[in-house]
Amino acid sequence: xxxxxxxxxxxxxxxxxxxxxxxxxxxxxxxxxxxxxxxxxxxxxxxxxxxxxxxxxxxxxxxxxxxxxxxxxxxxxxxxxxxxxxxxxxxxxxxxxxxxxxxxxxxxxxxxxxxxxxxxxxxxxxxxxxxxxxxxxxxxxxxxxxxxxxxxxxxxxxxxxxxxxxxxxxxxxxxxxxxxxxxxxxxxxxxxxxxxxxxxxxxxxxxxxxxxxxxxxxxxxxxxxxxxxxxxxxxxxxxxxxxxxxxxxxxxxxxxxxxxxxxxxxxxxxxxxxxxxxxxxxxxxxxxxxxxxxxxxxxxxxxxxxxxxxxxxxxxxxxxxxxxxxxxxxxxxxxxxxxxxxxxxxxxxxxxxxxxxxxxxxxxxxxxxxxxxxxxxxxxxxxxxxxxxxxxxxxxxxxxxxxxxxxxxxxxxxxxxxxxxxxxxxxxxxxxxxxxxxxxxxxxxxxxxxxxx
Amino acid sequence: xxxxxxxxxxxxxxxxxxxxxxxxxxxxxxxxxxxxxxxxxxxxxxxxxxxxxxxxxxxxxxxxxxxxxxxxxxxxxxxxxxxxxxxxxxxxxxxxxxxxxxxxxxxxxxxxxxxxxxxxxxxxxxxxxxxxxxxxxxxxxxxxxxxxxxxxxxxxxxxxxxxxxxxxxxxxxxxxxxxxxxxxxxxxxxxxxxxxxxxxxxxxxxxxxxxxxxxxxxxxxxxxxxxxxxxxxxxxxxxxxxxxxxxxxxxxxxxxxxxxxxxxxxxxxxxxxxxxxxxxxxxxxxxxxxxxxxxxxxxxx
Numbered sequence: 072x073x074x075x076x077x078x079x080x081x082x083x084x085x086x087x088x089x090x091x092x093x094x095x096x097x098x099x100x101x102x103x104x105x106x107x108x109x110x111x112x113x114x115x116x117x118x119x120x121x122x123x124x125x126x127x128x129x130x131x132x133x134x135x136x137x138x139x140x141x142x143x144x145x146x147x148x149x150x151x152x153x154x155x156x157x158x159x160x161x162x163x164x165x166x167x168x169x170x171x172x173x174x175x176x177x178x179x180x181x182x183x184x185x186x187x188x189x190x191x192x193x194x195x196x197x198x199x200x201x202x203x204x205x206x207x208x209x210x211x212x213x214x215x216x217x218x219x220x221x222x223x224x225x226x227x228x229x230x231x232x233x234x235x236x237x238x239x240x241x242x243x244x245x246x247x248x249x250x251x252x253x254x255x256x257x258x259x260x261x262x263x264x265x266x267x268x269x270x271x272x273x274x275x276x277x278x279x280x281x282x283x284x285x286x287x288x289x290x291x292x293x294x295x296x297x298x299x300x301x302x303x304x305x306x307x308x309x310x311x312x313x314x315x316x317x318x319x320x321x322x323x324x325x326x327x328x329x330x331x332x333x334x335x336x337x338x339x340x341x342x343x344x345x346x347x348x349x350x351x352x353x354x355x356x357x358x359x360x361x362x363x364x365x366x367x368x369x370x371x372x373x374x375x376x377x378x379x380x381x382x383x384x385x386x387x388x389x390x391x392x393x394x395x396x397x398x399x400x401x402x403x404x405x406x407x408x409x410x411x412x413x414x415x416x417x418x419x420x421x422x423x424x425x426x427x428x429x430x431x432x433x434x435x436x437x438x439x440x441x442x443x444x445x446x447x448x449x450x451x452x453x454x455x456x457x458x459x460x461x462x463x464x465x466x467x468x469x470x471x472x473x474x475x476x477x478x479x480x481x482x483x484x485x486x487x488x489x490x491x492x493x494x495x496x497x498x499x500x501x502x503x504x505x506x507x508x509x510x511x512x513x514x515x516x517x518x519x520x521x522x523x524x
Numbered sequence: 525x526x527x528x529x530x531x532x533x534x535x536x537x538x539x540x541x542x543x544x545x546x547x548x549x550x551x552x553x554x555x556x557x558x559x560x561x562x563x564x565x566x567x568x569x570x571x572x573x574x575x576x577x578x579x580x581x582x583x584x585x586x587x588x589x590x591x592x593x594x595x596x597x598x599x600x601x602x603x604x605x606x607x608x609x610x611x612x613x614x615x616x617x618x619x620x621x622x623x624x625x626x627x628x629x630x631x632x633x634x635x636x637x638x639x640x641x642x643x644x645x646x647x648x649x650x651x652x653x654x655x656x657x658x659x660x661x662x663x664x665x666x667x668x669x670x671x672x673x674x675x676x677x678x679x680x681x682x683x684x685x686x687x688x689x690x691x692x693x694x695x696x697x698x699x700x701x702x703x704x705x706x707x708x709x710x711x712x713x714x715x716x717x718x719x720x721x722x723x724x725x726x727x728x729x730x731x732x733x734x735x736x737x738x739x740x741x742x743x744x745x746x747x748x749x750x751x752x753x754x755x756x757x758x759x760x761x762x763x764x765x766x767x768x769x770x771x772x773x774x775x776x777x778x779x780x781x782x783x784x785x786x787x788x789x790x791x792x793x794x795x796x797x798x799x800x801x802x803x804x805x806x807x808x809x810x811x812x813x814x815x816x817x818x819x820x821x822x823x824x825x
Contacts, residue, residue, distance in 0.1 A: 341663030341684030
């Protein structure tokens with residue numbers, strides 16, 4: 072007969088962990104306290120919902136492929152049948168919004184991209200708060216260890232009001248990929264500050280040989296994280312506590328000027344239309360010295376059938392800006408639809424999807440950057456890694472300094488579009504301050520309206 | 525003289541029953557048209573009077589969406605881009621298609637095979653075409669800049685330049701749809717009578733005079749048909765522009781259709797997007813009516 076008393080201490084700590092939410096040190100401060108011992112009163116049984124069927128709605132991506140490939144393991148473990156649907160990113164997001172809005176979703180579990188959907192889903196409470204599910208010992212695996220999830224990941228999954236409505240799956244901090252061969256040829260060291268980035272790009276820029284000093288996204292909407300990477304380093308922010316945009320402050324203008332200088336002076340011709348795949352293919356050919364983008368794009372760089380620079384790629388952590396060293400971060404996770412009638416089985420799926428085995432698999436196949444710290448210590452996965460160890464080290468170092476790279480607002484896509492257009496115009500010679508002011512004036516009413524309703 | 529006697533009562537009953545059964549037969553078609561065409565259209569008109577973003581509540585605002593659109597520089601620019609793109613994408617294929625039709629109207633060896641090859645671009649799927657052209661337009665790795673370098677010209681930015689983007693997109697449209705114009709005009713040429721040509725040749729007319737004074741007026745109706753079809757298609761072009769530039773660089777190639785898609789499916793501003801749809805429909809209708817009016821003028825009696 073389990074003693075009522077000694078069950079409460081870890082339970083209290085667990086509740087405190089969950090309620091801490093964004094920006095507290097508690098998550099990192101308690102050593103190993105999240106690890107619960109399996110002395111639950113109500114026994115947890117994976118086969119509790121045997122015979123049920125759930126629908127899972129994923130995005131077509133290496134992560135979605137991973138979950139789909141292994142969900143048989145979940146089916147065998149729990150007896151729950153999984154109907155899994157994977158469609159391309161844009162369409163998946165549109166379908167999700169339309170179904171949530173109609174109040175009746177065809178799926179129980181949904182994959183979400185935090186940097187796009189967190190606020191919209193959180194504001195409308197479209198996803199189920201998992202805290203009561205975690206508190207219910209009969210539904211939660213005693214080995215579920217929230218401490219293993221990185222701080223950045225849990226920050227993403229926690230809404231401003233403390234609700235945790237998803238489990239994070241992978242995070243994507245931004246890093247600078249650099250071509251070691253090009254750097255060594257001109258005796259340039261990896262930059263250690265923002266002015267050094269601009270200098271290195273200028274030194275390594277060689278239009279006669281077709282080599283660009285710096286490549287980054289110039290295509291509107293996609294290019295905003297490049298600017299925000301610099302903005303965060305300058306100490307700027309996106310929105311202040313009163314809902315006013317901070318995008319025409321000195322920090323924002325300095326970051327935009329840096330963006331303009333790097334891309335217009337040291338970037339390849341036509342960079343105004345580059346998305347990550349054009350930038351990646353240029354870097355793969357050895358025609359760019361530096362490429363600022365998400366760490367999840369590394370795998371083709373080390374693939375001999377695709378890349379001309381295998382073994383010459385350096386993985387650089389974002390250098391410190393004048394005020395702070397920050398790596399802009401994005402992330403994905405899974406959540407349960409609040410309209411689902413199968414929340415119990417869905418919660419079991421969530422726990423399985425973010426478990427240590429899947430995280431290790433993700434690392435091994437470089438399908439993404441796992442959100443759980445234990446994955447990086449998994450010796451087996453590290454041995455079978457398809458990218459160099461330097462990638463893992465860069466990933467860990469970047470995760471430590473990671474902050475969200477986009478504002479947590481509902482109209483994120485419109486924000487990216489409005490400011491993306493301003494940034495593309497800057498590459499073609501427009502004045503950064505004027506463009507930012509125009510974009511801010513255009514977007515502020517949109518933001519106000521979205522927060523009001 | 526036999527007189528035609530119309531049997532009165534039985535005949536009227538027979539006709540009346542026939543008329544009643546007509547309604548029965550057209551009801552399914554009416555239902556489909558109503559559900560698929562009329563209802564969505566009325567609902568769009570209704571939604572355009574609301575300020576509604578998915579995820580928030582809808583407020584009735586009457587004509588405010590339309591006023592906002594007319595005052596918005598981005599929408600006005602989209603209209604300008606649309607007209608510029610359409611004008612180029614209609615005129616150039618008309619010229620090239622007519623020229624091709626004239627060539628294929630003559631007899632020469634392998635005419636059938638060459639005509640088949642010439643028509644093939646039309647059969648390709650738009651998105652696949654757009655993806656391949658995107659690769660060809662790439663400033664460093666695309667084949668077009670390579671070809672330019674072979675003839676000694678400097679590399680061009682193609683779709684990555686705000687000024688060149690619309691002409692570059694028009695190149696894709698021309699490649700894709702000139703065969704359609706060619707087929708229509710070829711059909712017209714095939715229907716032409718041969719006597720005027722014979723008599724003109726006897727009178728000593730040159731090839732150019734034959735074309736200018738006989739061929740052109742006679743195929744004018746077909747040219748207008750091709751123009752109407754091309755105009756409506758070019759106004760609505762979405763896949764080519766969306767796949768190749770997404771409306772970029774910046775908003776340099778954003779047409780009304782692109783703007784509408786962005787508002788509806790990226791920003792979820794349903795109310796504003798519906799207003800754009802209504803205005804777009806009015807523009808397309810106005811242009812189509814104008815062209816049909818021109819067609820009436822060119823009909824040969």
